[in-house]
Amino acid sequence: AQSVSQHNHHVILSEAASLELGCNYSYGGTVNLFWYVQYPGQHLQLLLKYFSGDPLVKGIKGFEAEFIKSKFSFNLRKPSVQWSDTAEYFCAVNENAGNMLTFGGGTRLMVKP
Amino acid sequence: DVKVTQSSRYLVKRTGEKVFLECVQDMDHENMFWYRQDPGLGLRLIYFSYDVKMKEKGDIPEGYSVSREKKERFSLILESASTNQTSMYLCASSLRLYGYTFGSGTRLTVV
Numbered sequence: 001a002q003s004v005s006q007h008n009h010h011v012i013l014s015e016a017a018s019l020e021l022g023c024n025y026s027y028g029g030t031v032n033l034f035w036y037v038q039y040p041g042q043h044l045q046l047l048l049k050y051f052s053g054d055p056l057v058k059g060i061k062g063f064e065a066e067f068i069k070s071k072f073s074f075n076l077r078k079p080s081v082q083w084s085d086t087a088e089y090f091c092a093v094n095e096n097a098g099n100m101l102t103f104g105g106g107t108r109l110m111v112k113p
Numbered sequence: 114d115v116k117v118t119q120s121s122r123y124l125v126k127r128t129g130e131k132v133f134l135e136c137v138q139d140m141d142h143e144n145m146f147w148y149r150q151d152p153g154l155g156l157r158l159i160y161f162s163y164d165v166k167m168k169e170k171g172d173i174p175e176g177y178s179v180s181r182e183k184k185e186r187f188s189l190i191l192e193s194a195s196t197n198q199t200s201m202y203l204c205a206s207s208l209r210l211y212g213y214t215f216g217s218g219t220r221l222t223v224v
Contacts, residue, residue, distance in 0.1 A: 009153060034212060044203065044215040090155060099144045099163065100171075101213060105155035 002027045004093050006104035013081055014112050021076040021107050023091030033074040034092040034101065035065055044090065050074065061085070083113045116140070117216035119204050125222045132191040134219050136204030143208060145187035147171075147179065150201040150218070162187055194223045 003026045013019060025031065035047040048059025055067040065076045074091060091104040120135040138145065144163055148156040148171075158171030160179040168179050176198060180188045187206075191198055199222050205213040 006155075043217045046212045049212055099207060100146070100158065100161060102158075103148075103156040105153055
């Protein structure tokens with residue numbers, strides 16, 4: 001079965017610091033990759049997604065992610081975080097064009113003002 | 114915008130009660146899902162449905178069942194609630210590969 005690993009459970013950064021959140025998955029076939037964000041008290045929202053093409057994907061609010069097939073990774077990055085980026089971030093994968101997503105355990109980001 | 118509505122934001126139930134969590138989506142999506150969200154464990158799939166009256170077990174179906182009598186509605190049923198089912202329950206819907214839309218969640222506490 002597919003598994004998705006997010007190695008950092010909690011990340012604390014100061015404003016303007018750069019962010020990189022790791023995501024690795026286990027499936028060796030064709031995958032679609034997603035990052036979701038959950039702001040405090042709000043529902044999960046899609047940040048960005050990768051289906052095919054350019055492995056560097058740009059999403060909302062200045063986030064981007066890079067798909068590295070050889071490393072089974074889809075890390076999320078932002079050059080300069082803001083206090084409003086405080087949230088929990090989830091990586092998700094679906095395999096073989098199926099309809100089901102497998103989620104990682106989440107990374108809780110706190111940005112200090 | 115697709116809306117996924119979960120009927121209750123907070124729920125407190127007693128051990129042994131039968132609990133119904135309701136989810137309605139308004140965009141004619143084929144697929145609907147129930148997850149539970151627990152700290153450090155992320156989202157774990159309980160059940161999903163690809164069509165009316167169709168259901169498939171996810172990763173943690175034990176102690177749960179589902180019902181999808183109409184396309185827009187997907188209900189999660191806890192047959193006999195237990196304290197280890199205290200969690201945040203998230204419903205989602207999707208149209209094939211285009212990502213999920215999530216509801217706001219139901220925080221269930223079983224006492």
